[in-house]
Amino acid sequence: MDWNKANDLLTQEHAAFLNDPHHLMLDPPPETLIHLDEDEEYDEDMDAMKEMQYMIAVMQPVDIDPATVPKPNRRNVRISDDPQTVVARRRRERISEKIRILKRIVPGGAKMDTASMLDEAIRYTKFLKRQVRILQPHSQIGAPMADPSYLCYYHNSQP
Secondary structure, X not given: OOHHHHHHHOOHHHHHHHHOOOOOOOOOOHHHHHHHXXXXXXXXXXXXXXXHHHHHHHHOOOOOXXXXXXXXXXXXXXXXXXXXXXXXXXXHHHHHHHHHHHHHHOOOHHHOOHHHHHHHHHHHHHHHHHHHHHXXXXXXXXXXXXXXXXXXXXXXXXX
């Protein structure tokens, strides 16, 4: 490799950056920082979009009665009478029922696979906990929260 040719290709700014003994490639080159900023902006945009979806979902009524949750159709299969199998089947049915209910509660949960829905449920629960913390001082004072958009503003203004 011709090092002189490679050095000629570098701009003055990059050459100064590379020759600085404090950097010695421990810090990423400046051009990679632009991509980090774009990724951070994308993450912030996604967080804002999720926040908006959650605010809309909080206002929607949710029916979590297990009797109204439709069960999936089963094929005609022979069901074992073995007690251990019966207990395991009941346990799986209870888990499936709880997951179906959770899919109804989590915004967009019905359109997700189970793993993604559980991940989204964690995020949604954290969001709801933040909203409770925000509302607690107002409930102690007795001030009604008539404007839910205040929650978004208050949350976004926090450091």
